[in-house]
Amino acid sequence: MTDIDNDSREVDSRLKSESLTEEIPDKIIRRLPHYYVQLKYMMKKDIEYVSSEQLAKIMGFSSSLIRRDLSHFGQFGKKSYGYDVHCLYENLQQILGFGYEKTMIIVGAGFLGRALANNKSYSERGYILKGIFDKDPAIIGLEFNDIKVMDIELAPDFISEHEVDVAALAVPAESAQETADMLVNAGIKGIWDFTETPVEVPGNIILIEQNMNDGLCKISCKLVQKRQSPS
Amino acid sequence: MTDIDNDSREVDSRLKSESLTEEIPDKIIRRLPHYYVQLKYMMKKDIEYVSSEQLAKIMGFSSSLIRRDLSHFGQFGKKSYGYDVHCLYENLQQILGFGYEKTMIIVGAGFLGRALANNKSYSERGYILKGIFDKDPAIIGLEFNDIKVMDIELAPDFISEHEVDVAALAVPAESAQETADMLVNAGIKGIWDFTETPVEVPGNIILIEQNMNDGLCKISCKLVQKRQSPS
DNA sequence: TAGATTGTTAATCGATTAACAATC
DNA sequence: TAGATTGTTAATCGATTAACAATC
The missing domain is CATH 3.40.50.720 (NAD(P)-binding Rossmann-like Domain)
Structure with a gap:
């Protein structure tokens, strides 16, 4: 059995170190899987960048809320480009713990x-x-x-x-x-x-x-x- | 088929008339079934009155919240006695719509x-x-x-x-x-x-x-x- | 450069809690 | 009457939204 706690998976440097240990508000946790699912769709469609405004339209949240939710974990966006879909996907996966057995x-x-x-x-x-x-x-x-x-x-x-x-x-x-x-x-x-x-x-x-x-x-x-x- | 909308079930006069039509906040709706279940238990145990404080202990909410939730629908309590279990149960049933087919x-x-x-x-x-x-x-x-x-x-x-x-x-x-x-x-x-x-x-x-x-x-x-x- | 969009701060909104006058 | 407990108002807390300076 592998010791998954010692898994040397590369953690994105933009991911705040606290964000994996610090308690995440339930309200935010509930929205994370939905971001995750949308980002997966986008990756399949080879979309590279997505703005909070675009995500907002698709998911029915305000763009403000999305930026705030994501900023809770680090700085994943590029000003004037939006968010790197792949990078955000990987980091959400990390935060949600899907990478751990x-x-x-x-x-x-x-x-x-x-x-x-x-x-x-x-x-x-x-x-x-x-x-x-x-x-x-x-x-x-x-x-x-x-x-x-x-x-x-x-x-x-x-x-x-x-x-x-x-x-x-x-x-x-x-x-x-x-x-x-x-x-x-x-x-x-x-x-x-x-x-x-x-x-x-x-x-x-x-x-x-x-x-x-x-x-x-x-x-x-x-x-x-x-x-x-x-x- | 009976026309259940015209069901002449007796509605408690303490039930605010608006409370069946006025939009109830989702947060409150979510707690109502839990009150309902607790009251059912209490009826089985022949408990006649229950105070918001007692309910609070059992359900893990604050007594303040319980009083506020219930006051949203009318005045079901008796000062210094607490709430009439049976009456509250019946009214919650009404509010939750369980009495309608x-x-x-x-x-x-x-x-x-x-x-x-x-x-x-x-x-x-x-x-x-x-x-x-x-x-x-x-x-x-x-x-x-x-x-x-x-x-x-x-x-x-x-x-x-x-x-x-x-x-x-x-x-x-x-x-x-x-x-x-x-x-x-x-x-x-x-x-x-x-x-x-x-x-x-x-x-x-x-x-x-x-x-x-x-x-x-x-x-x-x-x-x-x-x-x-x-x- | 001009336009776009983030990350964050301040403002708003809503929900919960504390407090207490009313009253059984 | 004294004690208990409601119903409600004011205070607090937390979450969302608006706004905007920073910057790609």
């Missing part, structure tokens, strides 16, 4: 877990799916995306042995907390939580709540508002 | 679409799942949650006939925009978008982007920051 498992192999197993974008973002776990004997042993579902009892040892970074939590709400506790005790560093109940984890664990029903609630709320307003 | 379809019956088909929380939030669509002949005709997958060619007629409100979009990224266009043309009112590419819809269509990979990016970013900071 991260290991991942899926816990819960219902339809949602299976959907996650078939997600194509892990490798592109530096994730390696190492295992899938479930407690249902009828599901253990099945294969999804060439990975055999293992007994969840084996998860703790698997996590510490493989130094698993992230677990996608796709178990029923009832066992969400208990499973999260198990993951944390086994040394997981981040939990990508798809369960309906918000789980509690220690402060040093990265927790992303991906509760899908919040979206459903939001639509309902907006739909009803619309029905009742005369517009 | 909303029809829904799922477009795309891959693993993700199937996971959505088996979601248990639709009815609780007033949604009725009317159909599932796919274009793959090998999938058309299969049943998930007792609903047969139909040919996507039939979707436009189905949507207008059944006056479908919301479509969960779970097709591959390549056909996301084209499918969204079809849905909009057929008269859909809201799209719950699970695809990787952001889709464009007219301004009068409610669009909720449920891009799951954003979560993956966020974890990656935070994970790498943590690795590099000496903490």
Whole structure:
């Protein structure tokens, strides 16, 4: 196993050294992948430079916001030219951590877990799916995306042995907390939580709540508002 | 079919009349379902009153924020007692629109679409799942949650006939925009978008982007920051 | 050079928190 | 009455936008 922390990847000198360690505001982090995707498109089209104004038009943010977001990490633009697409892409990749190998498992192999197993974008973002776990004997042993579902009892040892970074939590709400506790005790560093109940984890664990029903609630709320307003 | 707009449900007099039509800030909408869930727990435990301070402790918001959020819709509290759990629950249900019947379809019956088909929380939030669509002949005709997958060619007629409100979009990224266009043309009112590419819809269509990979990016970013900071 | 566009500072906007008078 | 807790106003905080000097 390579020690990826010592990976001697060349870091752009324009990248502020603090910017990889200093806490980045969540609001900015959320926009970064979108910049990243746009820049990838542009690279494919062999566009060399892009101005904040052009990006603004495409992405629906203000050019001011884009300049401010990017300046948070360093000075990547050339005055009167705009931003070097390739350079910015590489640096965003660095900031987003896609260049670092991260290991991942899926816990819960219902339809949602299976959907996650078939997600194509892990490798592109530096994730390696190492295992899938479930407690249902009828599901253990099945294969999804060439990975055999293992007994969840084996998860703790698997996590510490493989130094698993992230677990996608796709178990029923009832066992969400208990499973999260198990993951944390086994040394997981981040939990990508798809369960309906918000789980509690220690402060040093990265927790992303991906509760899908919040979206459903939001639509309902907006739909009803619309029905009742005369517009 | 009942005309649910004329449903003569009793609306609490404490509920500000504007609050159902006036635009609610997104930030508040996002917190409402969480209040709702907590209040449901409390009703089960036969708790009659709860103070903003108690709610704050449970939910991790400040009591100030909770009072402010709730006061946006009316005056539901009793000074020195706190909030009437049942009354607040009913009103939140009203505001969130769970009491109104909303029809829904799922477009795309891959693993993700199937996971959505088996979601248990639709009815609780007033949604009725009317159909599932796919274009793959090998999938058309299969049943998930007792609903047969139909040919996507039939979707436009189905949507207008059944006056479908919301479509969960779970097709591959390549056909996301084209499918969204079809849905909009057929008269859909809201799209719950699970695809990787952001889709464009007219301004009068409610669009909720449920891009799951954003979560993956966020974890990656935070994970790498943590690795590099000496903490 | 003239025009374009950055990076940054100041101004604005919006959301959260603190404080407190009103009152149950 | 004394204590508790709301609803709301003022203060603070943070994020976005506008503006512009610097400069390619």
